[in-house]
Amino acid sequence: MRLLFIGDVVGRVGRAAIAEHVPVLRRDLALDFVVANGENAAGGFGITENIAQEFLNAGVDCITLGNHAFDQREALVFIERAPHVLRPLNYPAGTPGRGAWLYETARGERVLVMNVMGRVFMDAMDDPFAAVEKELAACPLGLACDAAILDIHAEASSEKQALAHFADGRVSLAIGTHTHVPTADWRILPHGAAFQTDAGMTGDYDSVIGMDKEEPIRRFTRKTPGSRFEPAEGQATLCGLFVETGGDGLARKVEALRVGGALAQAIPAF
Numbered sequence: 001m002r003l004l005f006i007g008d009v010v011g012r013v014g015r016a017a018i019a020e021h022v023p024v025l026r027r028d029l030a031l032d033f034v035v036a037n038g039e040n041a042a043g044g045f046g047i048t049e050n051i052a053q054e055f056l057n058a059g060v061d062c063i064t065l066g067n068h069a070f071d072q073r074e075a076l077v078f079i080e081r082a083p084h085v086l087r088p089l090n091y092p093a094g095t096p097g098r099g100a101w102l103y104e105t106a107r108g109e110r111v112l113v114m115n116v117m118g119r120v121f122m123d124a125m126d127d128p129f130a131a132v133e134k135e136l137a138a139c140p141l142g143l144a145c146d147a148a149i150l151d152i153h154a155e156a157s158s159e160k161q162a163l164a165h166f167a168d169g170r171v172s173l174a175i176g177t178h179t180h181v182p183t184a185d186w187r188i189l190p191h192g193a194a195f196q197t198d199a200g201m202t203g204d205y206d207s208v209i210g211m212d213k214e215e216p217i218r219r220f221t222r223k224t225p226g227s228r229f230e231p232a233e234g235q236a237t238l239c240g241l242f243v244e245t246g247g248d249g250l251a252r253k254v255e256a257l258r259v260g261g262a263l264a265q266a267i268p269a270f
């Protein structure tokens with residue numbers, strides 16, 4: 001199968017990159033399944049039902065979230081009727097929505113997607129390792145699903161790498177999100193999972209992690225409350241990871257993807 005994971009989509013310019021590039025990538029790379037992290041899609045904070053629909057219209061199959069999952073209050077309601085939108089698995093019991101779901105591609109292949117949040121330098125959450133273990137036990141790769149994708153939404157590279165190795169051999173792809181900068185360590189781990197510590201964001205890189213530079217600089221230098229964070233408005237770079245799996249559901253090829261905007265461009269040749 002041919003999979004694409006797209007990193008945190010930030011604001012209007014990030015959404016424009018999804019609308020512009022995903023239909024083309026879907027066709028040119030003959031993609032079977034596309035996941036995008038949408039936690040920053042609505043003005044940098046959370047996601048609305050209309051924006052989720054825009055993603056689906058562009059050819060995204062599943063939207064993962066993170067610590068900003070419920071910044072737009074309407075997400076607390078619409079997520080219940082949106083199986084294509086996942087919030088982290090390890091929210092407390094009773095949180096609206098779901099953290100994992102089994103999807104079916106146009107060709108009838110089953111794809112498990114899981115979204116989990118780290119705990120280092122982040123809000124206190126349930127144990128992400130135990131949460132992932134439970135899902136993997138319920139839906140083993142090669143038996144109950146043909147591909148499995150784990151979005152590790154975390155601040156610390158150490159925690160992301162530990163979770164990825166923990167899931168290696170049991171998922172097709174373990175990929176970090178949240179820090180909004182693509183790392184150069186994409187590869188296939190020893191037991192067959194494709195991995196990248198962070199997918200990077202889909203947003204304007206002439207910014208402070210996607211936000212207009214002025215207010216973050218002001219807060220760092222003045223230490224007093226000021227205006228709101230606003231997403232930067234220059235052209236976005238769509239950042240993602242392309243993965244091809246074999247018959248066992250494990251990765252055979254992995255390549256980083258960067259299209260548009262300020263970053264060096266990279267489009268997989270296969």
Ligand SMILES: [Fe+2]
Binds near residue numbers: 177
């Ligand atoms: Fe984010």
Ligand SMILES: [Fe+2]
Binds near residue numbers: 039068153177
């Ligand atoms: Fe985040």
